[in-house]
Amino acid sequence: MGEPAEDLGYATDLEVIERLVPLSGQSLIDVGCGDGALARVLVERGATVLGVEADPIRAEANCAAPTAERVTLVEGVAQALPVADGSVDGVIFSKSLHHVPEADMAQALVEARRALRPETGYLYVFEPMVDGPFSDLLRPFHDETDARRAAREAMRDLVPRLFAAEREVRYTITAEFDNFEALVSRMVGHTYNEYQRQDIETDAVRSRFETGRDGDIFRFDQPMRGNLFQTDAAVVRV
Ligand SMILES: C[S@@+](CC[C@H](N)C(=O)[O-])C[C@H]1O[C@@H](n2cnc3c(N)ncnc32)[C@H](O)[C@@H]1O
Numbered sequence: 001m002g003e004p005a006e007d008l009g010y011a012t013d014l015e016v017i018e019r020l021v022p023l024s025g026q027s028l029i030d031v032g033c034g035d036g037a038l039a040r041v042l043v044e045r046g047a048t049v050l051g052v053e054a055d056p057i058r059a060e061a062n063c064a065a066p067t068a069e070r071v072t073l074v075e076g077v078a079q080a081l082p083v084a085d086g087s088v089d090g091v092i093f094s095k096s097l098h099h100v101p102e103a104d105m106a107q108a109l110v111e112a113r114r115a116l117r118p119e120t121g122y123l124y125v126f127e128p129m130v131d132g133p134f135s136d137l138l139r140p141f142h143d144e145t146d147a148r149r150a151a152r153e154a155m156r157d158l159v160p161r162l163f164a165a166e167r168e169v170r171y172t173i174t175a176e177f178d179n180f181e182a183l184v185s186r187m188v189g190h191t192y193n194e195y196q197r198q199d200i201e202t203d204a205v206r207s208r209f210e211t212g213r214d215g216d217i218f219r220f221d222q223p224m225r226g227n228l229f230q231t232d233a234a235v236v237r238v
Contacts, residue, residue: 008171013094013126014041016171020228021122023047026089029115031078032096036062043071052076055191078108081115088115093125098144098151099192105154113162119232126226127151133212134175134222140204141195155227163229170225177218180209
């Protein structure tokens with residue numbers, strides 16, 4: 001697991017998921033599903049999705065949201081998935097493995113493997129990389145370097161023992177904002193971060209924000225890393 005060899009260029013998270021793994025007809029778990037936005041999009045692509053969210057406030061809001069066919073959002077944790085052994089086709093961590101407490105990351109990966117069909121299952125983990133203009137913009141108040149490194153180390157240590165094959169890609173997403181207030185609005189109010197407006201409205205963040213100016217808008221690239229692990233080497237897509 002060195003630097004990702006395969007660079008897919010600019011792409012959205014969803015475009016990369018669609019390129020790497022089958023979705024239609026698949027039963028998936030979206031671990032750390034947040035508000036369930038990705039789970040719903042995966043359902044639109046033909047999957048059946050169980051979204052598991054650890055944060056009780058977010059999970060309660062998910063339960064109160066309108067229901068939709070083939071998507072179920074529940075409260076739970078990555079390290080104890082509420083499914084039977086070998087019962088799902090895919091497990092996806094969308095920017096969530098680095099939010100699992102470090103002491104539980106290994107167990108979260110073991111759980112994903114337990115939940116997957118032994119012959120054909122896949123685990124796909126995608127995370128922001130620690131470098132790049134968007135991470136640099138946020139770093140004064142939101143430095144996830146250690147957590148992202150811990151997630152990567154947990155994968156590196158465990159995955160060769162749990163999975164038969166792996167593929168690693170990198171790609172770049174772009175965050176766009178009309179103005180500084182749009183950045184502030186995007187960063188506050190998440191239950192998994194506790195930033196206040198005053199943590200963000202600082203000279204350090206404002207001056208970094210100016211570096212992203214592109215005409216009337218502000219753009220910041222964020223390199224992403226995607227790690228796909230398969231239970232059986234024979235089913236790796238290339
Ligand atoms: C950065 S958010 C990503 C949300 C969503 N997956 C997305 O892509 O927008 C990380 C999520 O992981 C959740 N989380 C943290 N620890 C978790 C755990 N142990 N098990 C499941 N989810 C967890 C957080 O509550 C939060 O919703």
